[in-house]
Amino acid sequence: MEKIIDENKQGESLILDHKEGNTKKLFIESYGCQMNFSDSEIVASILSNEGYNTTQKLEDADLVLVNTCSIRDKAEQTVRKRLKYYDKIKRKNPKMKVGVLGCMAERLKTKFLDEEKIVDLVVGPDAYKDLPNLLQDVDEGRDAINVILSKEETYGDISPVRLNSNGVTAFVSITRGCDNMCTFCVVPFTRGRERSRDPQSIIEEINDLWTKGYKEITLLGQNVDSYLWYGGGLKKDFENASDIQKATAVNFAKLLDLCAKAQPKMRYRFSTSNPQDMTLDVIETMANHRNICNYIHLPVQSGSDRILKEMNRLHTRQEYFKLIDNIRGIIPDVAISQDMIAGFPTETEEDHQDTLSLMEYVKYDYGFMFAYSERPGTLAGRKMEDDVPADVKQRRLNEIQALQRQHSLYRTQQHVGKVEEILVEKSSKKSDAHWAGRNSQNIVAVFPKEHYKPGDFVNVKILDCTSATLIGEAIGYSENN
Ligand code: SAH
Ligand code: F3S
Numbered sequence: 001m002e003k004i005i006d007e008n009k010q011g012e013s014l015i016l017d018h019k020e021g022n023t024k025k026l027f028i029e030s031y032g033c034q035m036n037f038s039d040s041e042i043v044a045s046i047l048s049n050e051g052y053n054t055t056q057k058l059e060d061a062d063l064v065l066v067n068t069c070s071i072r073d074k075a076e077q078t079v080r081k082r083l084k085y086y087d088k089i090k091r092k093n094p095k096m097k098v099g100v101l102g103c104m105a106e107r108l109k110t111k112f113l114d115e116e117k118i119v120d121l122v123v124g125p126d127a128y129k130d131l132p133n134l135l136q137d138v139d140e141g142r143d144a145i146n147v148i149l150s151k152e153e154t155y156g157d158i159s160p161v162r163l164n165s166n167g168v169t170a171f172v173s174i175t176r177g178c179d180n181m182c183t184f185c186v187v188p189f190t191r192g193r194e195r196s197r198d199p200q201s202i203i204e205e206i207n208d209l210w211t212k213g214y215k216e217i218t219l220l221g222q223n224v225d226s227y228l229w230y231g232g233g234l235k236k237d238f239e240n241a242s243d244i245q246k247a248t249a250v251n252f253a254k255l256l257d258l259c260a261k262a263q264p265k266m267r268y269r270f271s272t273s274n275p276q277d278m279t280l281d282v283i284e285t286m287a288n289h290r291n292i293c294n295y296i297h298l299p300v301q302s303g304s305d306r307i308l309k310e311m312n313r314l315h316t317r318q319e320y321f322k323l324i325d326n327i328r329g330i331i332p333d334v335a336i337s338q339d340m341i342a343g344f345p346t347e348t349e350e351d352h353q354d355t356l357s358l359m360e361y362v363k364y365d366y367g368f369m370f371a372y373s374e375r376p377g378t379l380a381g382r383k384m385e386d387d388v389p390a391d392v393k394q395r396r397l398n399e400i401q402a403l404q405r406q407h408s409l410y411r412t413q414q415h416v417g418k419v420e421e422i423l424v425e426k427s428s429k430k431s432d433a434h435w436a437g438r439n440s441q442n443i444v445a446v447f448p449k450e451h452y453k454p455g456d457f458v459n460v461k462i463l464d465c466t467s468a469t470l471i472g473e474a475i476g477y478s479e480n481n
Helices: 034-048 073-092 103-108 111-113 128-139 187-191 199-211 235-238 242-246 252-262 281-287 305-310 319-331 349-362 379-383 391-413
Strands: 022-031 052-054 063-068 099-102 121-123 144-145 169-173 216-220 267-270 294-297 333-340 366-371 418-425 434-438 444-448 458-464 469-477
Touching: 022 034, 034 052, 034 099, 034 128, 034 169, 034 216, 052 305, 063 073, 063 103, 073 099, 099 103, 099 128, 099 458, 103 111, 103 121, 103 187, 111 121, 121 128, 128 144, 128 294, 169 199, 199 216, 199 252, 216 252, 252 267, 252 281, 281 319, 281 458, 305 349, 319 349, 333 349, 333 391, 418 444, 418 469, 444 458
Parallel strands: 022 052, 022 063, 063 099, 099 121, 121 144, 169 216, 216 267, 294 333, 333 366, 444 469
Antiparallel strands: 418 434, 418 458, 434 444, 458 469
């Protein structure tokens, strides 16, 4: 679910529909996962009630907020560089205030105020509703910080402003936090315990998006398959819930079903699934609804049983294969993508070969691949030496990426010659005469624009492909219009 970031570019900044009467200017940019981008929309919504409209010009801003990522060291370094750049701007505009949001805020807490003199405000992922009070502190010349993690907060009552939007696709968050405690991962520490959002508020948000013309929703969570609503509270306390709460609980399969039925013409995706929490009723629900896309992001991290165990991933290689076989048995044309980590502590050449052979078995459609980065505070960071040399990590990563490229090409080639339903999103980056959209399997397709427009579902004959893109021509509207 992660966005790959070019370090030399600024994070995506947001454009807000300007609210009449707002005079202060907010520049907000986001790094890291889709959840951060979605959270920034919540923050912009909260601040629009505090007199702020967003600006795309950093130089003009009264308040600069950066929503940060801690997942790997490199992500943190990117933000540190951005802060240096803000420093230069602040010299020209001394009134400008700077705040840090997100996972780095949560991880570093007051250290941020000590280490980065430019920072006035530090706010963790569960404390955004406190921003109006914190800004008051800043205005009165005090440093402001709130990094308290919550057992309840889901921001279900806040209607996010849709920023930087193509008007066709949107994210809707359904869970926050993660209880899985993979030993390499900082997320459980920065985003807290897992909690689910009231399905009613999810459906209301989706209905609202439909009336505004949106056609595709991605349901977001660190671990969507463990979604569980029984009236509020932490997932781990479900055992103590009442009989009525247990009988009326909504799990992820049920939620998908509710969403698919609430708006039968809306297209749905979801991210991310942890294999250990994915159940067959989710796959069956996908198969039962044509408006749930045939695409599953199913990170495995490693193909070695020993390393999976060290990572606290609670399934074996064989169980993963079984899951893949079951998924493909129920949804034959499903696309599956992976996240993979090269060079986890103690990883041997044999473990690495196991990863490559697992990839050969699955032949993923797409992948996000990373060199292991030790994160302070995680179990692996505390208990295991980061003992795979950097050059070995890099070589293994290169091998994994090269194999993935082959598999991606193989998979996209299977679409050539077929007619597929594409939801038009925007102009192709390479050609203004072409639309770009995605098929059910999440592969980007481009085709000549003709009379079609963003938001149309179009049947496209696929004529050619690269490893990442399908090239085709429209043959008419699909029945979904
Ligand atoms: N459940 C999350 C996973 C978050 S992190 C989600 O919804 O995306 C995204 C990916 O980053 C992980 O799947 C993993 O492959 C990678 N990652 C996490 N911690 C890492 C670390 N310490 N070093 C390298 N890669 C890491
Ligand atoms: Fe991280 Fe594992 Fe949760 S990768 S987000 S601890 S599922």
